[in-house]
Structures are given as C-alpha cells and as structure tokens.
Amino acid sequence: xxxxxxxxxxxxxxxxxxxxxxxxxxxxxxxxxxxxxxxxxxxxxxxxxxxxxxxxxxxxxxxxxx
Amino acid sequence: xxxxxxxxxxxxxxxxxxxxxxxxxxxxxxxxxxxxxxxxxxxxxxxxxxxxxxxxxxxxxxxxxxxxxxxxxxxxxxxxxxxxxxxxxxxxxxxxxxxxxxxxxxxxxxxxxxxxxxxxxxxxxxxxxxxxxxxxxxxxxxxxxxxxxxxxxxxxxxxxxxxxxxxxxxxxxxxxxxxxxxxxxxxxxxxxxxxxxxxxxxxxxxxxxxxxxxxxxxxxxxxxxxxxxxxxxxxxxxxxxxxxxxxxxxxxxxxxxxxxxxxxxxxxxxxxxxxxxxxxxxxxxxxxxxxxxxxxxxxxxxxxxxxxxxxxxxxxxxxxxxxxxxxxxxxxxxxxxxxxxxxxxxxxxxxxxxxxxxxxxxxxxxxxxxxxxxxxxxxxxxxxxxxxxxxxxxxxxxxxxxxxxxxxxxxxxxxxxxxxxxxxxxxxxxxxxxxxxxxxxxxxxxxxxxxxxxxxxxxxxxxxxxxxxxxxxxxxxxxxxxxxxxxxxxxxxxxxxxxxxxxxxxxxxxxxxxxxxxxxxxxxxxxxxxxxxxxxxxxxxxxxxxxxxxxxxxxxxxxxxxxxxxxxxxxxxxxxxxxxxxxxxxxxxxxxxxxxxxxxxxxxxxxxxxxxxxxxxxxxxxxxxxxxxxxxxxxxxxxxxxxxxxxxxxxxxxxxxxxxxxxxxxxxxxxxxxxxxxxxxxxxxxxxxxxxxxxxxxxxxxxxxxxxxxxxxxxxxxxxxxxxxxxxxxxxxxxxxxxxxxxxx
Numbered sequence: 173x174x175x176x177x178x179x180x181x182x183x184x185x186x187x188x189x190x191x192x193x194x195x196x197x198x199x200x201x202x203x204x205x206x207x208x209x210x211x212x213x214x215x216x217x218x219x220x221x222x223x224x225x226x227x228x229x230x231x232x233x234x235x236x237x238x
Numbered sequence: 239x240x241x242x243x244x245x246x247x248x249x250x251x252x253x254x255x256x257x258x259x260x261x262x263x264x265x266x267x268x269x270x271x272x273x274x275x276x277x278x279x280x281x282x283x284x285x286x287x288x289x290x291x292x293x294x295x296x297x298x299x300x301x302x303x304x305x306x307x308x309x310x311x312x313x314x315x316x317x318x319x320x321x322x323x324x325x326x327x328x329x330x331x332x333x334x335x336x337x338x339x340x341x342x343x344x345x346x347x348x349x350x351x352x353x354x355x356x357x358x359x360x361x362x363x364x365x366x367x368x369x370x371x372x373x374x375x376x377x378x379x380x381x382x383x384x385x386x387x388x389x390x391x392x393x394x395x396x397x398x399x400x401x402x403x404x405x406x407x408x409x410x411x412x413x414x415x416x417x418x419x420x421x422x423x424x425x426x427x428x429x430x431x432x433x434x435x436x437x438x439x440x441x442x443x444x445x446x447x448x449x450x451x452x453x454x455x456x457x458x459x460x461x462x463x464x465x466x467x468x469x470x471x472x473x474x475x476x477x478x479x480x481x482x483x484x485x486x487x488x489x490x491x492x493x494x495x496x497x498x499x500x501x502x503x504x505x506x507x508x509x510x511x512x513x514x515x516x517x518x519x520x521x522x523x524x525x526x527x528x529x530x531x532x533x534x535x536x537x538x539x540x541x542x543x544x545x546x547x548x549x550x551x552x553x554x555x556x557x558x559x560x561x562x563x564x565x566x567x568x569x570x571x572x573x574x575x576x577x578x579x580x581x582x583x584x585x586x587x588x589x590x591x592x593x594x595x596x597x598x599x600x601x602x603x604x605x606x607x608x609x610x611x612x613x614x615x616x617x618x619x620x621x622x623x624x625x626x627x628x629x630x631x632x633x634x635x636x637x638x639x640x641x642x643x644x645x646x647x648x649x650x651x652x653x654x655x656x657x658x659x660x661x662x663x664x665x666x667x668x669x670x671x672x673x674x675x676x677x678x679x680x681x682x683x684x685x686x687x688x689x690x691x692x693x694x695x696x697x698x699x700x701x702x703x704x705x706x707x708x709x710x711x712x713x714x715x716x717x718x719x720x721x722x723x724x725x726x727x728x729x730x731x732x733x734x735x736x737x738x739x740x741x742x743x744x745x746x747x748x749x750x751x752x753x754x755x756x757x758x759x760x761x762x763x764x765x766x767x768x769x770x771x772x773x774x775x776x777x778x779x780x781x782x783x784x785x786x787x788x789x790x791x792x793x794x795x796x797x798x799x800x801x802x803x804x805x806x807x808x809x810x811x812x813x814x815x816x817x818x819x820x821x822x823x824x825x826x827x828x829x830x831x832x833x834x835x836x837x838x839x840x841x842x843x844x845x846x847x848x849x850x851x852x853x854x855x856x857x858x859x860x861x862x863x864x865x866x867x868x869x870x871x872x873x874x875x876x877x878x879x880x881x882x883x884x885x886x887x888x889x890x891x892x893x894x895x896x897x898x899x900x901x902x903x904x905x906x907x908x909x910x911x912x913x914x915x916x917x918x919x920x921x922x923x924x925x926x927x928x929x930x931x932x933x934x935x936x937x938x939x940x941x942x943x944x945x946x947x948x949x950x951x952x953x954x955x956x957x958x959x960x961x962x963x964x965x966x967x968x969x970x971x972x973x974x975x976x977x978x979x980x981x982x983x
Contacts, residue, residue: 177328205257205261217256220257230295
C-alpha cells in the first residue's frame with residue numbers, strides 16, 4: 173500500500189509548485205478554497221483553476237505509471 | 239493542457255463555476271453536480287473531467303488515509319500529515335507497542351549511492367542522541383524495499399508557519415504577543431544552543447521546521463539534515479521546500495550558480511545567501527528572522543523571487559521591526575536587530591546568549607548585550623523590585639525631610655533663643671540703667687542741698703569770691719566725705735565748681751584752679767545745658783552734662799550740675815550753677831556683672847558735638863584710656879531725646895519694651911578696634927539712664943548665647959551619616975544592577 177502512497181507523493185513532486193500547493197492543501201490537508209486563496213494570495217476562482225489543472229496533471233502522471 | 243497564461247473567457251467562467259461549487263460544498267450548501275452541469279452546458283466537458291480527476295485523487299488520497307493495511311517496518315501508516323523537502327510525513331502507529339509517531343518517508347530518487355545513505359544516517363544518529371524537550375530528533379532509522387524512512391516523536395498541533403498563517407494580518411503586536419514571541423524564540427534558541435553544543439548546525443531554521451504542540455511548546459525538527467542535501471546536491475529542482483508554508487517564494491530551496499543552496503531564502507543569513515561557510519551565528523541569524531516574523535507578521539527581507547530574496551539579503555540592511563509595527567518594545571527590537579547583524583561576529587556569541595537576553599527582557603532585567611543604559615537599568619530594577627525601590631525612595635525622602643526639618647527646627651530654635659537673649663539683655667540693661675540712675679540721684683543729693691544753701695546765695699549776691707572759694711572747697715570735701723568708703727579714700731567727685739549766670743567760673747574745689755574767671759558759656763554743656771534746662775522748667779532740676787575732655791589733665795569727665803536760684807525758690811532769678819564732675823574710669827561704681835558672658839557698657843553724649851556719642855565705661859578699657867566713639871544708629875536714635883524736666887527721674891514702671899527698638903541682634907562693639915577680644919557679633923540690649931542722654935548697653939556674644947555651633951555640628955553629623963547610609967544603598971543597587979548573571983548552562 174505504501175508504494176501507492178509513494179507514487180502519489182512522487183507524482184505530486186512533479187507538479188508545478190502552485191498546482192502542487194493547491195492540490196496538497198485541498199486534498200491532503202483539507203483546507204478550504206478560501207484558506208488556500210488567502211494563503212497563496214490569489215482569488216478563489218484562480219485556486220479552482222489551479223486545482224482543476226493540478227488534478228488533471230496528477231491523474232495523468234499516476235495513470236502513466238500504472 | 240491549459241495553463242494560467244492563456245486564460246480565455248471560457249476558462250474564467252469555468253473557474254468561477256468550480257469555485258462556487260467547491261465553496262458551496264465546503265459550506266454545506268446543497269449543490270449538485272447535475273445542477274452545475276445543467277447550468278453550464280458549454281462547460282460540461284471540462285466539468286466532467288474535473289469531477290473525474292477530483293474523485294480519482296480523492297480515492298487515492300483516501301486510500302492513503304484509510305487503508306490500515308499500509309505498513310512500513312513495524313509501523314502502521316495512518317494518515318499523511320505533511321510533506322517537505324525530504325519527502326512526505328505520515329502519522330503512524332507502532333504495531334506492537336501501539337504508540338503514535340511521525341514517520342518521514344524519504345524520496346526514493348534521492349538515495350543515489352550507499353555513501354549518501356551512510357552519511358545521512360550518521361548525521362541522523364548523531365542528532366538522535368540528543369535529549370532536549372524542544373528538539374525532535376529521529377529516533378529510529380529504517381529502510382524497507384529501498385524505501386528509506388525515519389521515525390520521530392509525533393508532535394500534534396502543526397508548525398509555527400501554520401500559526402503565523404492563522405494570525406490575523408496586520409494585527410497589532412500587543413505586549414502579550416511580544417512576550418509570546420520572545421518566550422517561544424528563547425526556548426527555540428536554548429534548544430538550538432544544545433544542538434550547537436553537540437556540533438550540529440541546523441542550517442534550515444524556519445517556522446515550518448518548528449512544530450508547536452497543544453501546550454504551545456516549540457519543537458525543532460529536521461536537525462542538521464539539510465547539510466547532506468547541500469553537499470550531495472540532492473535537489474535539482476527549484477520547488478517548494480514545505481508545501482505547508484505560507485509562501486513559496488520565501489520557502490523555496492534552490493540552486494544557484496555556486497551549487498545548491500539548501501535552506502529557505504527568507505530565513506538565510508547573508509553568509510548563507512552568499513554560499514559561504516556557516517557557523518552557529520548563521521542559525522542565530524535565522525532565529526532573528528523568526529523573531530522578526532513573529533513580531534511583525536512578515537520576514538525582514540523578501541524579494542519577488544527566491545533569487546531576488548537572496549540578492550537582497552546579501553546586500554541590504556535589515557529594517558527595524560518597529561518600522562513595521564511601531565508598538566514593538568525598543569529593547570526587544572535591539573535584541574532582534576543584534577541577531578540580524580550582517581557580520582556574524584556582531585551577532586550574539588551564541589544561541590544561549592540570545593535566549594538569556596530574551597529571558598532577561600521577559601523578566602524585566604537589564605540586557606547584557608546589547609547592554610541597557612543606566613537609567614533603563616534603574617527603571618527595570620524599580621519595576622522588578624517595587625518594594626525595595628519604594629523603600630529606597632521613601633528613605634531618601636525621609637532623609638531629606640528629616641534634614642530639612644532638623645535644620646528648620648534648629649533655625650527656629652536659634653531664632654527663639656536669640657529673641658530671648660535680646661529680651662533678657664534689654665531687661666538687664668534697664669536694671670543696670672536704673673542702678674546708675676539711682677547712684678546719680680544719690681550723688682546729686684548734696685548738690686541740691688548746697689544749691690539751696692542760704693550762705694551760698696549771700697556770697698553770690700555779694701560777689702564775695704574769696705569766701706565763695708573757701709565755701710566751695712569746704713563743700714567739696716563734705717560731698718566726698720558723704721560717699722567715702724572705709725577702704726576707698728577720696729570720693730566719687732573729681733571737682734566742684736561754681737559759675738555765675740554768665741558762665742564765668744568764679745570758684746572751684748578741691749582748690750582754686752588757675753583759670754578762674756574764664757568764660758564757660760558755649761564751652762561746656764554743664765553750664766549751657768543746666769541753664770537751658772532751668773529756663774525750660776523753672777525748677778531746680780539736676781542736669782547730667784555731656785562728656786567733655788578736661789583742660790587740666792585731658793581726662794574725659796562728665797558733670798552733675800544744679801542751677802542756684804535765689805533763696806532756693808522755684809522761679810526766682812538764677813544766681814549761678816554749681817557742678818560736680820565725675821571721672822569716667824572703668825568702674826565708676828557701676829554694678830559689675832560677674833557673668834562672663836554679659837558685659838554692661840555706659841554710653842554718653844560727647845560735648846561740643848550734638849550727634850556724637852562715646853562709650854564712657856567699658857570692661858575693655860585700660861587705665862586712662864580715651865573713650866571710643868560709637869556710631870550705632872540704632873542706639874543713638876534711641877538715646878537722642880528732647881531735654882526733659884527731670885533728667886534723673888525713674889522711668890515708668892512698665893515701659894513698652896519694643897524689642898526692635900531697644901535691641902540690636904547685629905551689634906558690633908567699637909572697642910573691638912582696640913581690643914580684639916570684643917570682635918564678632920553681639921546681641922545687645924539698650925536702656926536709657928532715666929531721662930538723660932546716657933544709655934546702658936548689655937551685650938552678649940552671639941556665639942556664646944546661641945549654641946548654634948553644636949547644632950550645626952550635630953545636624954552636619956546627621957547629614958553625613960544619612961548620606962553615608964544613602965550612598966551604601968546606592969552602592970548596593972548599582973552592584974546588583976551591574977552584576978551579570980552567569981550562564982546557567
């Protein structure tokens with residue numbers, strides 16, 4: 173199981189930093205969109221966009237390895 | 239693949255729709271995917287993809303969260319709690335012992351060679367030996383299927399970076415907040431000192447590496463591990479070092495042209511930013527940055543990019559924290575800025591020294607470095623020791639009060655005593671004056687008798703100067719015989735004279751003088767004054783003459799003189815004047831005041847000069863001494879009077895004793911010119927002798943009368959004693975202020 177986790181972590185490391193921050197904060201740490209927006213000094217739609225692109229990229233990375 | 243650079247209106251709408259949807263879901267408002275799709279048919283494709291990706295990642299992450307079967311070594315993996323430079327951090331449980339730990343999985347691709355692994359483990363083991371409540375060393379290192387990991391104490395509560403992020407931006411740095419910051423950094427600094435003592439530099443101190451537990455205690459992680467990353471250039475990426483951190487720009491670990499610099503730019507010292515060798519002072523700098531950020535909410539130097547941040551750190555001076563938050567205590571600011579000195583040797587010598595100064599600041603004690611100024615130290619001492627400070631102030635106030643009171647009391651007593659002495663001297667002078675007056679009345683009794691003698695009248699009428707001369711000689715002997723004492727031959731009278739109404743001397747005793755027939759009118763007051771008094775009153779009153787210098791022996795004398803009226807009747811023509819002269823020798827029958835302190839002096843008017851007065855009798859006179867003139871205006875104003883009917887009358891029984899008129903507190907004795915014994919200030923009391931122009935001075939030395947010497951001596955001694963006492967207290971205070979606390983460790 174930890175291999176899968178390791179893959180997730182490794183894949184996250186390959187994301188552009190803003191996308192990675194948005195995805196990690198939202199999905200691993202459970203931050204709200206608003207919290208992330210304040211922290212990264214962006215608007216909420218911008219974070220939504222980062223999440224959208226980050227998730228797309230992450231899924232592709234994870235599926236490539238499988 | 240869409241990126242942020244090519245945002246189209248469609249992307250914009252998509253993002254807003256997604257944000258609305260996610261926001262609604264977080265807040266618990268109902269918002270179904272179907273509705274979202276129905277509302278945005280043109281975005282359906284993108285939205286569906288988002289939902290798919292979202293669910294896919296959630297499933298993976300959820301798997302990582304929930305799957306109890308996940309295991310590494312002896313640890314069951316529970317959930318991901320963070321990720322950082324080294325890899326991902328998981329909460330884990332020891333499968334047998336059951337305790338919870340934090341487990342760090344290290345990224346696989348970093349372990350290129352066995353040597354790196356070896357060295358990393360060596361460093362971690364060194365740190366693992368550390369036992370400090372505020373340090374979180376790795377206490378187990380493991381490897382499974384090529385996956386390296388290490389285990390450390392689990393600190394729940396999140397990092398200091400998280401705390402900083404949770405703080406309301408621009409919240410004022412309240413005193414409470416400043417104390418919290420100082421306390422936290424002091425603890426971290428002590429922990430870092432412990433690390434330094436074990437020859438480990440942290441190299442990457444930042445809020446993200448400081449975990450704060452539920453009790454608010456800081457715990458420093460990732461001890462010294464950054465070193466290997468630097469040496470081996472593990473990281474080729476320019477990515478975030480801590481995803482939890484506030485801002486990627488501050489926290490990126492990066493590579494420069496000199497190689498990889500490990501650390502987080504905003505927290506780096508200038509020497510670290512320049513890629514130079516690091517010392518303990520570099521960690522002290524990072525602690526200063528953390529303190530700065532805790533106080534102000536921002537790091538001292540920050541650029542738009544990590545490279546720019548490094549550039550600015552290398553070149554710029556750190557602004558004072560009070561430029562961001564003016565309410566920050568200036569002493570705390572001094573500590574902070576000392577950490578942030580550009581030159582390492584100007585910073586605190588050790589992290590311990592920083593901790594101690596912060597602790598001293600917290601305890602209101604004077605700082606050792608940068609040392610507080612003296613007034614500041616006194617203020618702090620008073621704050622710490624309010625009771626003792628109050629005592630010192632009270633004792634100073636008491637001492638001043640007592641001294642002032644003592645002096646004013648002494649002064650008042652001296653004034654009172656002075657008044658008493660003046661009053662008693664005036665009283666004594668009155669007593670002496672009355673004695674003199676009575677004596678002169680006694681002496682004048684035979685004169686009055688003689689002036690009424692029928693034989694004398696006949697002789698004068700007949701102008702029988704031969705018989706008159708014999709009469710006067712006989713009379714003179716009779717007079718002296720009346721006052722002769724057994725042991726004192728002679729008598730009080732020097733001579734007797736008779737003058738005719740025109741002032742011609744016609745007879746004299748004890749024998750005829752050569753200048754018989756001389757005109758005394760206008761020459762001697764004993765003729766003029768007597769005639770004036772007689773004409774004024776029409777009676778037979780005694781006149782006490784002014785003091786004159788005798789032609790025969792140049793001695794100073796004065797005379798008692800009586801007008802001779804025909805048949806001795808009041809109002810009848812004046813046949814002549816009869817006088818008896820008295821010598822002005824030192825005794826003159828005055829009562830001797832056998833008080834060593836008090837001197838009685840007789841003052842009389844000088845013949846021939848209406849405003850001049852002579853000291854006629856004085857203890858300081860030697861034999862045959864010329865009388866000294868006296869110019870005391872107070873006295874002469876007092877003695878000058880209109881001629882009065884009965885010069886030898888006793889004064890009224892209750893004369894008004896106006897002290898300022900009958901005394902002189904600043905009397906200087908004219909005899910002092912000749913006799914130094916009489917120098918200095920005297921307290922004098924005056925009294926007139928009857929209604930004559932003569933007066934008595936009773937004088938007492940000021941220094942004898944007022945024991946002021948002793949008073950001043952005693953109060954002086956008391957002052958010195960008090961001063962000594964005060965100086966001792968001050969000395970002790972200064973000692974305790976300047977005493978430097980020895981390092982506790």
